[in-house]
Amino acid sequence: MRERAPVVIIGTGLSGYSLAREFRKLDKETPLLMITADDGHSYSKPMLSTGFTKGKLADELVQSDAGAMAEQLGIQVRTYTTVTALDTDRHEIAIGDERLRYSKLVLAWGADVIRLNLEGEGLEHVYSINDLMDYRAFRQALEGRRRVAIMGAGLIGCEFANDLVNGGYEVDMIAPCTTALPGLLPDAAGDAIVQGLRDIGVRFHFETAVSRVDREGDGVRLVLDNGETVDADLVISAVGLRPRTELAKAAGLTVQKGIVVNRALETSAPDVYALGDCAEVDGYVLLYVLPLMASSRALAKTLAGTRTEVSYGTMPVVIKTPCCPTAVCPPPLSAQGQWEIEGEGLDIRALFRDSSSQVIGFALTGKYALEKQQLSKEVPPLHS
Ligand SMILES: Cc1cc2nc3c(=O)[nH]c(=O)nc-3n(C[C@H](O)[C@H](O)[C@H](O)COP(=O)(O)OP(=O)(O)OC[C@H]3O[C@@H](n4cnc5c(N)ncnc54)[C@H](O)[C@@H]3O)c2cc1C
The missing domain is CATH 3.30.390.120 (Enolase-like; domain 1)
Known part of the structure; x- marks a missing residue:
């Protein structure tokens, strides 16, 4: 008899592991395989922008490694393994030349950082931080440095600005908008955050953007569109995230801003589901923890045999800027x-x-x- 194909979850971020946990509460038997391009550490991503404030290094943010998660949940976790294609007609995924069958497939592979098309020879000093491995690399590069420039004044940029000041760093923020978090907050609230950050020493350069990052001594000189320059040791690019949709699109799944799913987290292909930062649930792309937790509870029930739609409830987001x-x-x-x-x-x-x-x-x-x-x-x- 052919072995039963496992439920496969691609991604071991908060979405993947929350789903695995919820599923195991309901079904301890069905084989569950998780595949991740990274090291598979379980950690809380929101903590990345509180490292200095809470006095934690990257490795201290790890809750469990992949082996411990596998044992705890009775699952298999394949780390450093990048899925390269989906074949939903055959119920298979590709990892390079390897083919792997699934009974049900869950896409929990997150979002990519948007990278600006910058010029200059100092680009190796520019960091994007969207996972623990990025954060580890950034913290290593930060050792012995003092000045950080942040591109973008959204949630992630503002949180890192506050945290870096709490860690004793000098921070410049550069953004084309006129205040902080323009997509999320009305201007008066954005202005309050700007005032809070200014009060602790952050320097803002609004209504302009970085056009070049040139090397200057051990650090960089940023050339802005308005002709100003900003000197820094390192740069964080925090200009936004885009749900990972390419592989899904190539496999013929319906994709808009994210991978389109209904409230039962079903994609347009049978037995394929999506949740978290990669998913567009009932028209909403919500790159936050509360929606993915609600989704993981609903999807676990569906995978365990009771088709369940997600209910979102009211989902406030806390911006981790203790200065405001x-x-x-x-x-x-x-x-x-x-x-x-x-x-x-x-x-x-x-x-x-x-x-x-x-x-x-x-x-x-x-x-x-x-x-x-x-x-x-x-x-x-x-x-x-
Ligand atoms: C600094 C920061 C602070 C934040 N603060 C908050 C906050 O305070 N409150 C809040 O609600 N939200 C916050 N967020 C957002 C929140 O953390 C995310 O919405 C959430 O963690 C996304 O989880 P995810 O599992 O969907 O994606 P991810 O954590 O990105 O996980 C994606 C997984 O998929 C894997 N993967 C990707 N492609 C492949 C592939 N082809 N093959 C195999 N594996 C693949 C990756 O390796 C990874 O394991 C913050 C985000 C950041 C960056």
Whole structure:
């Protein structure tokens, strides 16, 4: 008799391991194989931007290695193994020349960092940090250095800026926008974060972008579009993430911003599912932990035999900028309404009200961040 093909999960990030854990609570028998391009360490990615504040080195953020995860969950984990193609008609994946059958396949392979097309001979000093291995390399390069330039003023850029200042580094931030987190926060709340970061010493260069990174001594000189220059030892590029969709697209799966799935996390191919940073769930690409946790609970039930749709609930995001504590719950994409802003300086309460005056989103900074829990109860869930 042919051996039963395993359930295969590609990716051992928070999505992959959360799903494996949830699945094992319901099904201890079905063979489960996880495949990852990296070392398979289990860690909490949000902790990467709190290393200095919490006094942790990269290796101290590891919760378990791949071997310990395999043993704990009764699964197999293949590390340093990159899946190169999918053949959904044959229920197979390719790892180079090797072919491997699956009974069900879960794509939990995350998002890629967006890389700017920069010129200059100092580009080896530019780091993108989207996993523990990136973070380890960055921390090693940072040893004995003092000045960091950050490209991008989004969530990740602002969190690293605050953390690096807490670690004693000098930080310059360069971004084409006019305030912090423009896609996520109303301007007044973004301005509060900028003020908080300025108060601890971060220098901002808004409404311009880096065009060249040239070598200058042991470090670099960034040439900005507005003619200014910024000298630094290292550069972090934090200009955004893009769900990994190429292999799925090549295999004929429906792809838009992410790999398109319905609320049962089903892709357009039978027995193939997606969750986490690579997935576009019911129209939403949400690169955060709470949505992937909810998805992993629902998908575990589906894989164990009970088809289950994800319910998102209200999912506030905490921005880890202790200089200006911030929590945001963005309104739904199609929401009609407007922001109502109160407060000043570091303390902003922004409520997004719809036409019937119901609060359907919020952004809270400074002292108002404490209202997150109460307001989360008032805001209707994304879907229930
Ligand atoms: C610095 C930072 C701070 C953050 N802070 C917060 C926060 O405070 N709150 C919050 O909600 N969210 C936060 N996020 C976002 C959150 O961490 C992510 O949404 C989440 O970790 C994504 O998990 P994932 O498993 O979907 O993807 P990933 O963690 O990216 O995992 C992808 C996995 O797929 C593997 N892989 C990729 N391609 C292949 C392939 N072809 N073959 C085999 N394996 C492959 C990778 O090796 C990896 O194991 C933060 C993100 C960063 C970078």
